[in-house]
Amino acid sequence: MRSQTPAPVMRADLGGMRVALVHANPWQTWRPVPPYGLYRLRTALEDSGAVVTIVDPYLERPEDEAEGHLTTRLRELAPDLVGFSLRVVDTLVPVETTDGADTSSDSTPLLRQIRGLVDAARRGAPDATFVVGGAAFPTAPQMLLDALGVDLGILGNGEAAVVDLAHRIRTSAPLSGVDGLVHRGCTLPVRPATAALATTTRRDPLFAPVFSAPVRTRTGCGMFCSYCTSSNTSGVNANYSLDLVLDEIGEVVDRSREIGVVGDIHFADEELNLPTEDHAVAVLQGIVDRGYAPDLRWSGYLNPRPFSDRLAELVKATNGFPEITVDSAVDSVLVANRRPVRRRHLDQLVDVLVRHEVTSVLNIMFGMPGETWETALETVAWARQVPEAVQVTWGVGVRILPGLPVSRIAAVEPQHVYAGAGPSFEEPSLYCPLGPPRAVGRRLNELLGGRPNVHGIPSGESIWKSTGVIAVAYRLVAAGVDVDTWVREVVDVASTAGPVSTRLLKSVDLIARWNDRPDLAEATPLSPAPAPPVHR
Ligand code: SF4
Known part of the structure; x- marks a missing residue:
């Protein structure tokens, strides 16, 4: 494709x-x-x-x-x-915490x-x-x-x-x-549009790169994975103009340099390296050639293949953080879900990532169609041997949205449906052939425990219950807030937000500085502990 x-x-x-x-x-x-x-x-x-x-x-x-x-x-x-x-x-995150009823879902x-x-x-x-x-x-x-x-x-x-x-x-x-x-009402197939801007995107200055500044390098995906909303776009995909993509990146880098922060970009493509890695290589080479790399870091979703040594070198040289969609280490599960990758590619990928010292995370999804406990345990064994230099995260269950291939599978396997009656936009129905997703999550926490680079499902409240202060910070900055109100409604709230407090304070500090409010930033106490941005 x-x-x-x-x-x-x-x-x-x-x-x-x-x-x-x-x-x-x-x-x-x-x-x-x-x-x-x-x-x-x-x-x-x-x-x-x-x-x-x-x-x-x-x-x-x-x-x-x-x-x-x-x-x-x-x-x-x-x-x-x-x-x-x-x-x-x-x-679309089926289980965010191990707390809660076995058959319930955190998907909202x-x-x-x-x-x-x-x-x-x-x-x-x-x-x-x-x-x-x-x-x-x-x-x-x-x-x-x-x-x-x-x-x-x-x-x-x-x-x-x-x-x-x-x-x-x-x-x-x-x-x-x-x-x-x-x-509405016309069911003739429609081919997705691809025509793209002939200029850079004009953004509002308000949004700081708290969750990174989005930049698209391309549109669509050529693949048809069972659970993915992009699988319904008929395989239509197109690359944007390289010069315009680099100009957009340059605008984010310039603004970041002005206020003395590293430019955080998220490549908002379905998969940066599909159907080939050529465009990704050209974009990353352009970042190097234009001198952006020292003041930039980026994240983006990538498929495990193609991932050549050249791509890995450039990811490293441009401070990239690839979030790589692995899903399973078992070929039968990958085939059942039309994933464009096989086990041998995963082993090659890990080798490339380690040799080039690429900071990255591999995302696994247990409980896809075709999964059994036998295949899940094989993926557990694979994840446990991933070297510590490579991070691994995992989730359980697949959200059954109407229209996606997984909804047709769930319709004939109702015994594997939890937290709802089946395909629905209004109920958080999940598909999981391993059992109730939250209970499965607890068991997988035990099976995958003890590896410092493998991150399990946490207990306690979802972090997204504590992040409302970020929107408050944007509203107050846009309204030209005074320092006392900022401290009362933003700093005090972020400071008492528990485990995410450090990250929230860094976020609201960035919002203040991005919007030329050094007085608000001055009133925002920061911890020296690192607080990397969250993308998902
Ligand atoms: S390759 Fe990625 S973006 Fe494309 S259909 Fe599969 S999961 Fe979706």
Whole structure:
């Protein structure tokens, strides 16, 4: 499966057309991230003359005010077109802690809150055209359009499609023919759009790289893994312009240098090295050639193969932290889930990582379709022999979202379904043929214990119960807060957040400095202990 080169976004006459882009992401309350996809759409629309406003309801207001805030904002903006970014419809981590009932799940469905946002938007802009898109939309396009009560969606890169759609709305032209456009009720296959910006993405300055600054180097994935939302994009994928990717990285590095921090980037690609590693190698070589490497570190998802010595050298030279999707060390399980890797590749990968001293983490998922305790124990044995220089994390169970291949397997194996009745956006149903996922997690903790580089499932509360202070920090900085309020509502809260306190204080300090508020940073006490960013 080769990558295409995407066509550039064409301009249209949208002079003065009002567009609202809604970051429909309730998880902003706990894990605020920049709406990168919407920044790309806004850049494309503004380049054609549209007046674009991004509304991020669950960041701009506390959870219980988000819907009302969106209604108010849309009444003020009176948009002709409202786009919703479905970044996540579920948190997708089946078991985050060993505490809790065996058959329960920590996966958090978000679709009801997203529907609440769509309804709130209707109250604010009853005559506007609504369209949805985003990373979660390919999961089950028709089901999501039905669930949200929206008639149009865009599959794939939305930046050219939204310009074309806006122009057709403005000129009352037929909508059929817009690249990647899905109509509710029409089940004809739609090929995802790939056209990409011909400029760098214009970002809002507010977001510090607390969870790293996202940069995409490509779109789509050529693979079809059983549990993955990207498996429904027909294998369509394309590489972005190398120069533009490097220019975007350079902008993050420049800003980071200005405030004296290392530029933290997350490559927001499905897998940085699929279907080949050529583009990843070119991007990393470009980082070296442009002199960014000393002031940069990056993370990104990579497949275990291809992972050549050349790629490993460049990962090391650019301070990369690859998060590598291993899933299982047993070929029958990898085949059953259409994973593009086999056991022999894992052994080659570990050898390359160790020889090049690459800091990395291998992610394993126990309980995929085809798993038995025999295969799970084989993967346990493999994980236990991974050298200590390579980190290993693991999880249990697969979230059964409608539309994904795993949902068809779960439908005929209901005895392996927990925490819900089966495929659902609203119940946190899990598939796990090893037994109740949380109980399995406790047993695997014992089986994998004693290895310093293998990280088990912790006990106690999920860390995401303590991270609401990050969104508060953004709101207060945006409002021009005074130091006393910052200390009371941010520093005091972060300081008493238990095990994540150090990380939270570093995060809010970075938010203050990124937004040119040295007075707030000065009032934020930091521990010398390292607190690496969290990406998942
Ligand atoms: S290779 Fe990765 S991104 Fe692609 S379908 Fe599989 S899990 Fe998803």
